[in-house]
Amino acid sequence: MLLVPFVLAVLVAAQPGPPVRGDAPSASAQESTPPAAAMPAPPLVASPDACAAESDYLAGFDALVQGEDARAVESLERVLQACPQHPFAPELARLARARLNPGGKLAQETLARPPQVEGTSQGARASLTILQTMHGITQGILLCTIADCDDSRAYVAVSLLGGGVGAAASLLLTKSGLTSGQAAAINSGTVWGFGYGLASIGSFDLEGDKATASVMVGALGFTGLGLLIAEFAQPTAGQVSLANSGGLWSGVVAGLLMATNNNGDTRVFLGIEQGVVAAGIVTFALISRDLDISRGRVLLIDAGGILGGLLGASTLFLLNAEEDADVFLVGTSVGVLAGLGAATFFTRDYDARDDAPTVSVAPTAMGRHGGLGLTVLGQF
Numbered sequence: 336m337l338l339v340p341f342v343l344a345v346l347v348a349a350q351p352g353p354p355v356r357g358d359a360p361s362a363s364a365q366e367s368t369p370p371a372a373a374m375p376a377p378p379l380v381a382s383p384d385a386c387a388a389e390s391d392y393l394a395g396f397d398a399l400v401q402g403e404d405a406r407a408v409e410s411l412e413r414v415l416q417a418c419p420q421h422p423f424a425p426e427l428a429r430l431a432r433a434r435l436n437p438g439g440k441l442a443q444e445t446l447a448r449p450p451q452v453e454g455t456s457q458g459a460r461a462s463l464t465i466l467q468t469m470h471g472i473t474q475g476i477l478l479c480t481i482a483d484c485d486d487s488r489a490y491v492a493v494s495l496l497g498g499g500v501g502a503a504a505s506l507l508l509t510k511s512g513l514t515s516g517q518a519a520a521i522n523s524g525t526v527w528g529f530g531y532g533l534a535s536i537g538s539f540d541l542e543g544d545k546a547t548a549s550v551m552v553g554a555l556g557f558t559g560l561g562l563l564i565a566e567f568a569q570p571t572a573g574q575v576s577l578a579n580s581g582g583l584w585s586g587v588v589a590g591l592l593m594a595t596n597n598n599g600d601t602r603v604f605l606g607i608e609q610g611v612v613a614a615g616i617v618t619f620a621l622i623s624r625d626l627d628i629s630r631g632r633v634l635l636i637d638a639g640g641i642l643g644g645l646l647g648a649s650t651l652f653l654l655n656a657e658e659d660a661d662v663f664l665v666g667t668s669v670g671v672l673a674g675l676g677a678a679t680f681f682t683r684d685y686d687a688r689d690d691a692p693t694v695s696v697a698p699t700a701m702g703r704h705g706g707l708g709l710t711v712l713g714q715f
Contacts, residue, residue: 388417392424399431407431453571455512463518464505470525470554471501477551481544515630517565519575524561527582527616528554531609538605573686574623576633581619584640584675586612591668595661632685636678643674 475497532553647670
């Protein structure tokens, strides 16, 4: 045990000390010591907070979120130049470049919502055939009225002939198919034609055969207009319903407001009604061209107008305001407008589709070396 401190002291003394200043190393020492390899120092990994280009990183991230991929790539490349070891910028830049490729754009388009396109259906042909058969029967009866048919059998024969013409024309002219919107446009034209023909009797003070001819010409003319709209505009059923509702509610509100001015001039009243209804139909038909709206939502909006009018009228009745007819009429029209507006707002997501794919995969060129890969987009 006494030898241990002695041995340690000898070993310490045997260690080479530092070279004396001014003494050059020996040649044998130079030959036995290999030269140190020239290795660069690894770059310091800067944290995102310490990075001088952090503002560019934030701008690139915001651009990527907003879908501005080109601006995102530009900002993230500046970040990589300033901070090559940034922990997030490289992958975000790769994602932005991938989304700029055609494959990435294809994947994005698969998640985009395409507009609804109506297909042809036998139900549309059936609805057109039924209404146009009734149209033909009515035209036959009116024609026989103008012709002063004395025998009731003549009325039956002519009405059957008119119904047969309407049914045959509906079936033969739609062999290639018919959409619900096209059928609705033609049928709506027929209904509005009868309405305008009847209103023209009062607005133009027609009598006798002229009144009957007004109804016939109105129905035929508006049916032809519906055919042109169905052929060239090809509206959807929802768009036709919106145009019809626009004309109908415009006429209702205008009628309620004009009824407050009780001057007894029926011709002026019906003439203004015809103009307002026509303006409502045209206005909402133009608006519907930019909307993807369904017939179901339009029916809900119509229900809102009915409930709003009933609520306004009931409220005024409970407040004993029915004694003042003008207040009652104005309050009912305000209720109709409020109901229509509320129903439009609360059904804003009625036609929203949830059939977009959860995950979409598309081929694309990506990666640091431009290799082939897949772009995956998801909806969560």
